[in-house]
Amino acid sequence: MERGLPQCIGISWASESGDSRSDGRIAPTARIFCYDWRVKRFIPVRVKHQRALISLLLLPVAVLQAAAADLPKPGVVPNIVYVLCDDLGYGDVHCLNPERGKIATPHADRLAAQGMLFTDAHSGSSVCTPTRYGILTGRYAWRTRLQSGVLNGDSKALIAPDRLTVPKLLRDHGYATAGIGKWHLGMTLPPAGNLSDVIRDGPLTRGFDYYFGISASLDMPPFAFIENDHYTQAPTATKQWIRKGPAAPDFEAIDVLPTLTRKAVEYIGRQAAETKPFFLYLALASPHTPIVPTKEWQGNSGLGTYGDFVMATDWALGQVMDAIDKAGLTERTLLIFTSDNGCSPAAGVGNLEKQGHFPSANLRGYKADIWDGGHRIPFIARWPGVAKPGSVCSQLTGLTDLLATGADIVGAELPDNAGEDSVSILPLLKGHDQPVHEAVVHHSINGMFAIRTTKAKLIFGAGSGGWSKPGDDKAPVQFYDMTKDMGEHQNRQADSSAEVTRLTQLMNKYISAGRSTPGPQQPNDVAIDLWKKARPKNVPGD
Ligand SMILES: [Ca+2]
Numbered sequence: 131m132e133r134g135l136p137q138c139i140g141i142s143w144a145s146e147s148g149d150s151r152s153d154g155r156i157a158p159t160a161r162i163f164c165y166d167w168r169v170k171r172f173i174p175v176r177v178k179h180q181r182a183l184i185s186l187l188l189l190p191v192a193v194l195q196a197a198a199a200d201l202p203k204p205g206v207v208p209n210i211v212y213v214l215c216d217d218l219g220y221g222d223v224h225c226l227n228p229e230r231g232k233i234a235t236p237h238a239d240r241l242a243a244q245g246m247l248f249t250d251a252h253s254g255s256s257v258c259t260p261t262r263y264g265i266l267t268g269r270y271a272w273r274t275r276l277q278s279g280v281l282n283g284d285s286k287a288l289i290a291p292d293r294l295t296v297p298k299l300l301r302d303h304g305y306a307t308a309g310i311g312k313w314h315l316g317m318t319l320p321p322a323g324n325l326s327d328v329i330r331d332g333p334l335t336r337g338f339d340y341y342f343g344i345s346a347s348l349d350m351p352p353f354a355f356i357e358n359d360h361y362t363q364a365p366t367a368t369k370q371w372i373r374k375g376p377a378a379p380d381f382e383a384i385d386v387l388p389t390l391t392r393k394a395v396e397y398i399g400r401q402a403a404e405t406k407p408f409f410l411y412l413a414l415a416s417p418h419t420p421i422v423p424t425k426e427w428q429g430n431s432g433l434g435t436y437g438d439f440v441m442a443t444d445w446a447l448g449q450v451m452d453a454i455d456k457a458g459l460t461e462r463t464l465l466i467f468t469s470d471n472g473c474s475p476a477a478g479v480g481n482l483e484k485q486g487h488f489p490s491a492n493l494r495g496y497k498a499d500i501w502d503g504g505h506r507i508p509f510i511a512r513w514p515g516v517a518k519p520g521s522v523c524s525q526l527t528g529l530t531d532l533l534a535t536g537a538d539i540v541g542a543e544l545p546d547n548a549g550e551d552s553v554s555i556l557p558l559l560k561g562h563d564q565p566v567h568e569a570v571v572h573h574s575i576n577g578m579f580a581i582r583t584t585k586a587k588l589i590f591g592a593g594s595g596g597w598s599k600p601g602d603d604k605a606p607v608q609f610y611d612m613t614k615d616m617g618e619h620q621n622r623q624a625d626s627s628a629e630v631t632r633l634t635q636l637m638n639k640y641i642s643a644g645r646s647t648p649g650p651q652q653p654n655d656v657a658i659d660l661w662k663k664a665r666p667k668n669v670p671g672d
Contacts, residue, residue: 207540208513209401209463210300211410212532213450214265215443215508216258216312216347216418219473221491222440223508232487233437237448238510241467245512246521246559252582253471253529254551255573256497256504256596258347259314261470261529262413263288266295266315266336268533268544268552270571273644273654278577278662280314283350283375287316287331290655294548296533297337300409303540306401309338310393311413313356314346329359338411342393348383348415348422351375355389371420384422386415391446395453402457409536412450416443419476433485436477464513464539468529472497472504475597494618498596500574500589501618517559525563526584528570531555534647550645550652569636571646577662581637585613586626588633590660609633 221227225239225247254264259280260271267289274288281288289295297307313333320327333341342357349372354365361378369377394412401408416439423430423438427445431437447467454463473479473489474497482489495501509527511517534552537544544552553566565584572580572587578595581588589608593600609623609630623630641660644652 207303207305207407209407209409209459210305210536210539211398211450211454211463211465212265212412213447213465213467214262214311214411214413215467215469216413216415217471217474217477217497218417218440218443218469218508219477219489219491219496220493220503220506220508221487221489222417222473223510226508227488227491230486230488230491232433232485233431233440235440235444237444237451238467238508241447241451241465241510241512242520244514244519245465245510246517246523248509248511248523248525248527248558250524251468251507251509251527251529252502252570252572253469253505253507254571255575256471256499257575258312258418258470259288260573261505262313262315264528264530264551265470265532266297266411267293268296268530268549269293270530270551270573270646272571272573272577272579272658273550275656277656277659279575281316281346283346283352284319285316285346286318287336289315289336291331291335294533294545295337296536297339297409297411299337299533299536299542299544300540301337301339303542304406306340306404306406306408307338307411308340308397308408309333309343309411309413310341310397311343311390311411312347312415313341313343313413314350317345319345319352325361325364327360329356329361332356332359334359340397343390343413344386344415347418348386349373349419351377353377353381353383355381383420384424386422387442387446388424390414391449394446395449398450398453398457398459402459407462413470414443414446416446417477418474421477433482433487434478436482437487461514464511464516466509466511466532468509469507470529472499472502472507474498492617495594495596495598498575498594499598500572500578500580500591500595501598502587502616503598504574504594504596505572511555511559513559518561521561523558523563525558525565526567526570526582527555527558528553528567531566546650547652550647550649553647569633569640569646571637571640579637579660580608581633581640582612583633585611586629586633587612587618588623588630588637590634590637591662 221231223238224231224235225242253261254270255261257280263271301307317332318330352365353369355362363378363380365376365378367377367379371383421435421439423442427438427442430441454460490503493503495503530551531553533549534554535556538554538556569581569583574595576595579590587610605621605623607623608621609626610618640646641658644654
């Protein structure tokens with residue numbers, strides 16, 4: 131028989147429940163154990179009804195292979211663990227910023243040594259909510275009602291109920307799915323105070339089998355843990371971490387990072403005993419404000435509490451790596467470590483830079499900005515046997531790419547109305563060093579747009595589009611040659627009119643097509659204003 135196909139070698143009866151029959155009794159089920167050469171172990175195939183089982187015994191092995199083929203294939207499709215940091219800057223990860231970074235991140239550095247380090251990866255936005263929408267749906271959030279800013283802790287759900295998400299896709303292909311951590315994509319919260327009230331429109335309704343975490347940022351009420359669709363403790367108290375609001379009496383911000391880490395480690399341990407592959411979306415709430423490293427991390431960086439909190443966040447990654455190793459899953463797990471946007475000025479960037487630590491490395495700007503410091507983010511992927519250890523990928527990628535990448539991994543074709551801005555990075559992971567994107571779109575907190583190709587970047591407006599001082603640029607648009615001027619210091623718009631015209635037309639096409647990938651036109655949820663009502667005069671190509 132051909133190696134690579136499962137081979138039936140034995141049978142055992144199982145006492146687990148089967149289907150209810152018309153006479154009210156439960157039909158027996160059985161398990162056939164097949165040996166799968168690909169994973170070098172036995173895998174169970176459930177068979178319903180005794181008669182069907184007898185028939186199966188008489189069938190050629192090929193039929194049993196087909197039955198087993200319907201099962202998830204651990205070892206063939208990988209587990210996917212996605213660790214998303216909150217506001218971790220490109221330059222905060224030491225291996226990305228060895229000369230101007232002063233914070234030790236040994237676990238991220240180790241992950242890069244074992245996998246592939248991406249140097250030109252971008253979050254879909256320079257702030258939290260829109261980036262998270264893009265990660266889970268493969269579609270830019272500016273196609274939704276959210277044209278600027280972020281949601282609050284009690285906002286309504288941003289992801290439409292019928293939209294394909296990464297966990298829905300993977301669950302449809304046999305994965306167990308878990309979301310642990312900061313959601314920040316809206317949910318319908320009950321009035322505070324009643325533990326029996328169900329939380330609606332949250333992660334369980336968007337593809338996750340299991341959820342544990344907080345509704346939004348760690349400085350946004352309600353300050354309470356949610357497990358699946360209930361609070362673990364009702365938010366009957368009032369507390370304040372920057373913002374003031376309802377809080378569970380036992381909830382303390384300082385406990386959140388260790389709690390989320392423990393939950394993730396426990397989940398990985400539980401899944402190790404299962405035959406299903408799993409997808410774990412671990413959205414840490416750090417090193418976002420409130421900056422609350424636990425006692426064992428306080429003072430360790432020598433740079434202040436932000437540096438300590440980054441080290442604690444790196445420790446959390448290390449815990450996840452150790453849990454994967456301990457479970458024996460390293461060889462069949464794709465582990466991704468990234469961040470939802472750049473370092474926030476709230477980290478005290480001026481003070482950090484005075485001490486020699488540059489959280490945006492050589493990039494311009496920080497969180498919220500349209501410049502690269504806002505959205506070029508750390509991105510490291512480890513997948514033994516696929517991504518070459520210690521490799522570096524300098525191709526342009528986006529966090530919206532997870533959906534298409536997941537589809538590529540499981541061999542699924544995305545429907546026309548899903549993943550409109552998502553491109554598979556699987557070829558890059560396999561070492562094919564060619565562009566996968568024609569262009570990616572950036573979006574700032576104020577709603578300013580930019581479009582980026584491998585070589586060039588066109589910003590549709592003047593200034594940062596975010597919190598950094600507007601800068602000295604009074605021109606209507608900003609055009610930078612990213613191959614020579616990664617720090618975006620020299621605006622070449624005046625002598626690049628042909629390229630400004632071309633990129634403006636491309637951006638308008640991406641808007642009107644409802645997608646930036648090939649495929650039939652799709653509707654945006656609202657009308658999109660490229661210039662945010664501040665359209666300058668005499669812009670070519672518009
Ligand atoms: Ca963030």
